[in-house]
Amino acid sequence: MSFFWFFVGDYWIIDLGKDYKHAVIGHPKRTYLWILGRTKEMDAAVYEGTLSRLQDEQYDTSKLIRTGVDMKLKEYFESREGKGIFSSANSDGMVTSAIYSKPHVFDDGTIALVMRKRLTYENLKTNPYASYMFIEEGHGYKGIRLFLKKIKEDTDSELIDKMKRQYLTPQEDKAKGPKFLMHFRVDTILPLIGEGDTGIEIK
Ligand SMILES: Cc1cc2nc3c(=O)[nH]c(=O)nc-3n(C[C@H](O)[C@H](O)[C@H](O)COP(=O)(O)O)c2cc1C
Numbered sequence: 364m365s366f367f368w369f370f371v372g373d374y375w376i377i378d379l380g381k382d383y384k385h386a387v388i389g390h391p392k393r394t395y396l397w398i399l400g401r402t403k404e405m406d407a408a409v410y411e412g413t414l415s416r417l418q419d420e421q422y423d424t425s426k427l428i429r430t431g432v433d434m435k436l437k438e439y440f441e442s443r444e445g446k447g448i449f450s451s452a453n454s455d456g457m458v459t460s461a462i463y464s465k466p467h468v469f470d471d472g473t474i475a476l477v478m479r480k481r482l483t484y485e486n487l488k489t490n491p492y493a494s495y496m497f498i499e500e501g502h503g504y505k506g507i508r509l510f511l512k513k514i515k516e517d518t519d520s521e522l523i524d525k526m527k528r529q530y531l532t533p534q535e536d537k538a539k540g541p542k543f544l545m546h547f548r549v550d551t552i553l554p555l556i557g558e559g560d561t562g563i564e565i566k
Contacts, residue, residue, distance in 0.1 A: 377420070378413060387413060393422050398418065436523065437468040439563050445499040445506060451475070454489035466495065466547075467526055472566030473514065475546045477526050479539055487513050487545065498555060506555035511547035519544050 372394065378387035385400040398405070398413060414424045428442075449463040459482045466474035476495075478484045487493065491513035499505040523542050531539070549565045 378416065380413075385409070385413070388418065389422065393420075396422050396427065398427065400500065400513075410440075428452070433562055433564055435468075435564050435566065436472060436474070436552070436558060437470070439507070440465050440468055440497075443499050445497050445529075448496045448517055449483055449493060449500070450496070451483050451486040451493040452487045452490055457486075459483060459486060463495065464499070464526070467522065473546055473548055474509070474511070475522070475544050477523055477542050478545050479542055484543065484545070487516075493547070496555070503554055508553045508555060509549050510551040510553070512550060513545060514548050515546045516543045517546070518542070 374388050374390055376386055377389045380386070380400075384402065385398060385405055388397045388399065389395060396417070398410070414427075417424050427428075434442075445465075447463045447465055448460050450458060450460040452458040461483055463476055463478075463483075466476050468474050474495075478487075483493075493511045493513065495509045495511060497506045497509075518541070521543055527536065527542075552561050552563050552565065554561050
């Protein structure tokens with residue numbers, strides 16, 4: 364198949380799949396690129412072929428982000444950078460939100476976060492329900508919202524050490540007090556905005 368160029372507003376259809384199953388939309392300056400499919404998942408061989416033709420045309424395909432494809436929560440956090448906000452409330456309904464690192468995702472779909480004995484930790488003692496919002500880095504508003512229930516806490520030091528923040532010295536880390544690994548069941552995943560399907564599976 365050869366590339367062709369077709370004007371649509373400021374963008375160009377530069378490739379069309381067999382039976383119009385997918386279309387590649389680009390910008391002549393190679394600053395924008397989309398691969399749009401009619402189905403949720405694109406055939407892997409067709410996708411790879413399309414990428415290779417785009418690379419021949421000097422498009423930087425490394426910046427493409429696959430969306431709409433079913434992906435596990437673990438893969439989502441491994442492939443995205445962004446900011447996490449954890450919200451919790453105590454049994455009286457007093458709410459707090461705080462910045463938290465990306466969670467550790469286990470194979471059974473539960474997640475864990477390292478927490479110190481502060482407001483969030485105290486809230487979870489009297490009310491196990493919480494939410495974690497993750498806002499992806501970059502232009503626009505992309506991300507997810509996880510609705511959580513605390514299932515257990517432990518002090519598994521190996522995992523806590525693995526998840527510790529790099530910029531604290533061991534002394535500073537110790538001075539901040541004990542750390543707990545808080546485990547949560549993920550009840551629902553919603554997109555950052557609205558209520559549509561994220562294409563992300565809990566496990
Ligand atoms: C990038 C970033 C990541 C953070 N991650 C965590 C974390 O994983 N666990 C934690 O206990 N505090 C973390 N903090 C610190 C908390 O945001 C901060 O202590 C906050 O005040 C805690 O709020 P809380 O008292 O309501 O729990 C992080 C801070 C930043 C800037």
